[in-house]
Amino acid sequence: MPLNNKKDVDPPTVFIVDDEAYNRDIAARYVSKLGMRTKEFESGAAVVDALSERIPDLMLLDIHMPGMNGLEVLEKARELGPKTDFPILMVTADSDPDSVVEAFELGANDYVTKPIESRTLRARLEAHLYLSIANRQNREFAEGAERLIADRELDIQKRNEDLVREVTLRMTTEEELREAKRLVEGENRAKSEFLALLSHELITPLHVALGFADLIGSDANDPVSLEQSQEYARHISSSMRQLLATMKDMLTLARHDVGKLNISEAEIALSTLLEQAVDGASEIQPDAGVKVEVDCEPGVELLGDRVLLLRGVTGIVSNAIKFSHKGAVCQVSASVRGDGGVSLVVRDQGVGFDTDKIDDLLKPFRQSSSGLDRRHQGIGVGLPLAKAVLEKHGATMKFTSKPGVGTEVTLAFPAYRTLSVGRSHVQQAAG
Secondary structure (H helix, E strand, C coil): CCCCCCCCCCCCEEEEECCCHHHHHHHHHHHHHCCCEEEEECCHHHHHHHHCCCCCCEEEEECCCCCCCHHHHHHHHHHHCCCCCCCEEEEECCCCHHHHHHHHHHCCCEEEECCCCHHHHHHHHHHHHHHHHHHHHHHHHHHHHHHHHHHHHHHHHHHHHHHHHHHHHHHHHHHHHHHHHHHHHHHHHHHHHHHHHHHHHHHHHHHHHHHHHHHHCCCCCCCCCHHHHHHHHHHHHHHHHHHHHHHHHHHHHHHHHCCCCCCCCEEEEHHHHHHHHHHHHHHHCCCCCCEEEEEECCCCEEEECHHHHHHHHHHHHHHHHHCCCCCCEEEEEEEECCCCCEEEEEECCCCCCCHHHHHHHCCCCCCCCCCCCCCCCCCCCHHHHHHHHHHHCCCEEEEEEECCCEEEEEEEECHHHEEECCCCCEEEECC
């Protein structure tokens, strides 16, 4: 029965290689009767050329041929494909075992002897073709299975990646929600502390002022002396100045938050600005016992808002005094940089702080200590106010601090706000 029993399947092709035409004709007739196609070659060189273009389903190869013999052809053929790709049956007219063994070592699948006997040839051809087809089908099945497995692995990998992204997104979202909750809770605590501090900072100077006012206006039968009245008036004035400064700072920050903080440009003598800032900070804290030294180049003028800059610098100097111990010395210096801009530096010998916390300290209503039992008064608007004022003037503020050693604040104004430069001059102001 022919090997191919389906009309839509091409019959196997068998290459027949023999230098004798008679042998090729006999083999071709036997193969054709089995329903296979044949292609005949009379030399080894010819079939090697043909193999470079097409691989047959099976090859009958004579061992003994002139020129390139069958063993040499076999060696070349096996370079093109292994035994499982297409079977090669050696044809020999002798029973020399050495030739047959060498053929097997070079990759032959089987051999037949001359003269070829039809039943033997049929059995060998069908066996090896069936085996070749089975191997090919197994390989195709394995390759298909590998592709299927690879596709499944890619699908699983994609699903895993999608799952990882989804889990990561959920974790990120949850972390963002937790962070948002933490920030909201922190802001709520800050607002609560601020309301408590605000009540304290507003009520305290009012109570002081009312108390001394009551003493001045006490019973006419026991009037206070002029000297006492003047002292009480100074306390009232100091309390009201403190209260007024607090209210102005709060209103300035409120205008900044809503984008309503505008500046009125004017020419400002820097030395005068620093003297007024030191005087204002000292008036707010008359009992601090801190000395303030001012070093400013004469003739230097800034272009900016006189009122806002004075309040911003006053707040920074006030902080330096507030957080310094009694008897300490604070330094306020101003100089013109090489690029034409002005740098203003405020140094203190105070408690200092961890600069990692500077972002929190630059937020309104924050202090390095909190609560009504904190060591220093104020509602924590000095630094935020200074930052807002400096931003409106295109200036920057830099902090250098070490706990227990002190703090240095550097205000850097751009060159376009510097109007004139004079000689160096040193002036001291007692705090």
